[in-house]
Amino acid sequence: MDRLPSLSSADWLFTSDVQALFNLIEVDGDSLCAVGGCVRNALLGQPITDIDFATTARPDVVMKRCKAGGLRVVPTGIDHGTVTVISNGQTYEVTTLRHDAEPDGRRAKVRFGQDWREDALRRDFTMNALYVDRTGRVHDYVGGYQDLEARKVRFIGTAADRIREDYLRILRFFRFSAQYGDLQLDPAGLRACVEERAGLERLSAERIQQEMKKLMAAPNMAHVVRIMGDAGILDALVPLPAHTLNLARLASWFHETGRQSDPLAGLTCLWCRTVEDTAVLSKRLRLSKKDTVLMRAGVLVADNRLDDGEDLWKRLLYQHGRESFSLGLDLWLARQEDEYSVPLMREAYRFACDFDIPVFPLSGKHLIARGVNRGPDVGGTLQRLEDTWIESGFRLTADDLILMI
Structure with a gap:
């Protein structure tokens, strides 16, 4: 515990809104700590998007105290101990300490508690079970900081037990490994994910879609997805052949051009070679109509000989629009094995940005x-x-x- 760093200089922790939340909830012996992603990312020096809290106060007490302080409170997950507090337009999830009582593989029934260590033991990965109090002092009950330093994504306790509490943790293991881990996945975690992969069938399409999109935006997604393919995880997700080599080319292309990874391009590249494939993937992951139309048009663009030059590019831009054309370029390049295609696609991207798509002059x-x-x-x-x-x-x-x- 002595070697843990301090977050006493973390700006987000000492805003007036966050400190006011501590003031409202930490009364009558109750305590409050920020937990999870905000602590993990602060220690890694990465951007913080959401600030979540854990507290010894029960949900009804949290609601009463925050309302008395003039804050808006929404009981978003009160059965699981979570309420959302809104202060000056910023939302904070506040969850009562708990432990799983009746896990069912999707959403466990919980019991509320007062023990911080017990609360830590029911979380998924050690790096997500780090807490910080209002002074910036970090609390680590499961060796999370040591794993964070080593970039090791490790389940808390027995990996299979954590997975059976919520099978989405299989996908989260791969996503966190691609986002925060090194290139060596934790052997015990990987083995448990493979052994428990049949449980993925119990997850909703929406939850799988959300997790896979996040995975496709992670820095080491191509490497991790290849491991998922070798382990049979991809076959358990979508009834289509997975083109992991194409995804690796796509990731390399994004890296070379300094572009942020595009989750929809990643999913399409991995699973869709034909228009028929896009229909299967859309149904399996319940993609939005917008994503489905874009994905289908991108595949149609990629089916052309895009090295034919500007006349073809003009026609495709007119027929499918700039966004679909760009997706099609990504998909086409991912299918090519020769390096000459890269400078050609750079030229095509520049052309697409500069070309004024014409409007048909008759009605x-x-x-x-x-x-x-x-x-x-x-x-x-x-x-x-x-x-x-x-x-x-x-x-x-x-x-x-x-x-x-």
Whole structure:
């Protein structure tokens, strides 16, 4: 405990809102600590997005004290001891100390407690069980800081027991390994994930989707996903062949260009070679309509010979839009084995950014004014003229097209 660092200089911990929360809850012998990701990331020097708290106070007491202090409180997960406190637009999750009583593989029933060590023992990984009090003093009951220093993602206690409490922890093990770990996954954790992978069937599609998108944004995602493939985890998630080599090329491409990894591009690259594959993946992960349309269009773009040059790029940009075209470039490049494709795709990206996507200059009213019958004739004629316009490289003017009616 003596060798633990201090967070006494952490700005986020000493804001007026956070310290006010300590003042409201730490009365009548109760205590409060920030816990989990905010502590882990602060110790790693990484950005902090959410600030979560653990407390000895029961949920109803937390709500009463915060409301009395003028804060808005929402009972978001009160059955599991969690309430959300809102202060000046910032949200904080405050959860009563607890231990699992009846784990069911998805959401365990819990009992509230007063023991900080017992609360730590029910968490998933050691690096997520670090607490910090209002002074910045770090409390570690399970060796989390030592693992954090070693970049070791390790389950607390017996890995299989932690997984059976919530099978999503299988995916979290791989995601945290890709985000915070070194390239050597914890053997005991990996073995337990493989042995318990059948439990993934009990998870909702939405929870799997959220975790896989987070994994696809992690720095070492390609390396970890390959391990998942070798271990049979990917086969247990989606009924499609996994193209882990393509994903490795995509990750290398993102790294070379200094781009942030795109989760949807990662999922599409890993599992989709055809339009039919996109339908399967969308259904399995319950992707949004927007993601599904984008993914499908990206695959259609990637099915072209994108090394044919600017005329093709113009047509695809017009037909599918800039975002789908960019996704298609990513997917196409991930399928190539030769290095010459990289400078070509750099050129294609620059072209896509600079190209003003044209607007078809005719509408139905132009055709009707020239005597085309209303109804199907208008639509069919418009389509033929638009195809001609595209084939001309968008050079034909409205007058040129009207003369063709």
